[in-house]
Amino acid sequence: MAAYSINVNGESRSVDVAPDTPLLWVLRDSLGLVGTKYGCGIAQCGSCTVHVNGAAVRSCSLPVSAVGSSKITTIEGLSKDGSHPVQQAWQEVDVPQCGYCQAGQIMQASALLAKTPKPTDEQIERAMNGNICRCGTYHRIKEAVVLASSKMK
């Protein structure tokens, strides 16, 4: 066990966990931020996607010891009330079915749009292809990413 101080959603949080503990389980078990989901544990499905210094990262495969002073943003920190353009687009398009993967999808899409506000279809494909939706909501995910892009300032 070791003590880590990590920056999550703009706050400094202290946790006492083994160095190899994936950020995913630190968020869920230690910090109670359960919006970040476990789906595969091997960075194949994207359900656990968070932002690390603005980039989309699979938190299931990032040990807490590697986080350092990086700024972590989870779905809970994307906006307080669902007002981020990507979250708004997700509601307007009515994307979710079961909903389990959607936080990861939103974090993936919001990282893309922060860097590339007007992505091409190919850029959207490249960004979103790592996130699995078992219910098959891909058509609406695409629609929502395009809509969110139009909302980005």
Next chain:
Amino acid sequence: METSSKTNRRDFLKLGLTASGGLVLGFHWSSSSASAIDVLNEAALPVGDINFNSYLSISSDDVITIFSPNPELGQNIKTSFPMIVAEELDADWKKVKVVQAHLDTKKYDRQLTGGSGAVPHSWERLRKAGATARQMLMEAAAKRWNTSASTLKTDTGYVIHPDGRKLTYGELATDASTIPVPTEVKLKDKKDFKIIGQPIHNVDNLEMITGKPLFGLDFYREGMLHAVITRPESFGMKLKSVDSAAAKVMPGIVDVVTFKNNVAVVGKSTWEVLKARKALKIEYEKEGNIESTSDHDRLFKELLDKSEATVRRKDGDVEAAFKGAAQVIKREYQCPFLSHAPMEPMNFFAHVRADGVELVGPSQTPDRARMATATLLGIAPEKITLELTRLGGGFGRRLQADYALEAAELSSIIKAPVKVTWTREDDMMGGSYRPAVRYRFEAALDASGKMIGYKLRGVGINAGNPTREDNFPSGAVDNLLIDSHEHKSPITTGAWRAPITNFLAFAEQAFLDEVAVAAKKDPVQFRLELLDKAKQTPTGAIKYDIDRMKGVINLVAEKSGWGKKKNLAQGFSVYFSHRSYVAQVAEVEMKKGQPVLKKIYAASDCGIVINLSGARQQVMGGIVDGLGHALYGQVTFKDGAAVQRNFNNYRLIRYIEVPEVEVHFVDNGIDPTGLGEPALPPTGGAVANAIFKATGKRLYNQPFSLQEEMKAVKLGEKM
């Protein structure tokens, strides 16, 4: 036309006031005359007291609350059911609040999700519930205005006087609670629907997109322990010995417990128990057959050639028809086991105390979990509570109670509250797969191309009856034989979205396409002629609706421009499953000599569409699900153990692999017949038939992507 609907006195009960004053009305979700849900064993379901399935309350501050008892796993029931109530209530949808009810067999019956059955079962009762409350609100307003209720009307949450005065439902709710419950109420004319048929957004959207704790895995409680369970790697093996000394002393580990064939590592956090599990030394020994996929392949061939079989349907004289045939077509189709792989792996929380049991988690059949727990622990069912979370997908896996039962058993041993989490590997190795099946189809054609004989044999591994003997084309062929064999295996199987038909539909529709070509007929025309024959001169019982099937065929042909597109190869498929009809046309385009799947058209007849947004989702998602598993899905076995254990080698369809999908519904005004499953079965056939049209190559086995015929095929290039 308005319909008048009589209500049994016991159907509704005024339950008095809400905390803030107002009307509370108890009613049933499901009609007592409803037929059995077909993927479930009705006998296993709770009988329960005659009691009330849900509650509709209208508070004096104008909030309309509807309790939703059915498990929500993405089929959108939590939004669709209240829409039906709100429609007949003539409520303002924006003021409706939906609350997920916990398991309560005293209050509710049939708290389960399966078989695309909920809406068809509950349609009339839900309408009556809304209409009954509306009538009582009108009576209350009539009293207040000293007039007759028949002079009044309602509009979006108001009762309106002929002179223009109006009162909100909230203002009338307390008065309405004193009105006797009417036994006969008027239901709306369907053309006056304002909410039903609209694209209403999922009531849980905000919670889902902001990451609120909704799912089973999101359940945490102070003092709760975490556990992972190691089960035998191979089906047919049992636990022999465990050395847990190293695991027990690892950080955060509270205990290592053995029960049945399970070794549970219990500790203070998920990661700590996952790490400690790797330090276990477990030995297993043989208990039953240890089977591999190569054994099943061999077995399938033997069973297909066996002289006798379980006859499912026999019409006319098949042998004579085949003897006299001008042409016989004989083809075989095989599918592998599939994992359900819902994105949220199995999990359950249990706290077994001296005075009762608390269960929390995602289940399609919560009462099955409760009753199994009661039996296992010897505890009265009344002492067990079960709180339903949202389900991160189900696809049939969560019809099983095994994962809840394990949590309860573990909690009873360690005498502590515990959440058992399955890893993805546990989930894919842990069983209850879609069964592997092989079919042999045979068709006899006469010289004019007429199908005079039809044979189907299905052989499966723990598949029960792998045929649907009364489905089309039964009834349309004079001489027909459908039979089956089942091999009992230690590999566990269960219902997987659109049970049996998820593969049978592909096999049948691919076969009929081939028969149509052999008969020198257009595949759509070939189906329509068979349906005409079934209508005019039926053979044996017809258990599908010929006109509804023709309706979806004609609609998809029209929308897809069937047969009129020069540069596209089109493939057709139509299937009836559960209670609804879906026809699909897939389009493949040749690009630089390579076929590319471009688009799928779907025409569905599920009766009245409740929620246009949710219904479109079910069709699009069903097609993506059907396509993805037809292309990629397989679990193979080596020495009794699943080879594919996570998404690195159990391939699911991804974003770029999905073609454009165009969704249409037949508007025939009949009562809803369900849509959670019926859009999935036709997809594989439509796609395979389009690939044939483009390349001349037929696909017989799934997953398509691993077949030799697919080497030159590029799929799902771009949406």
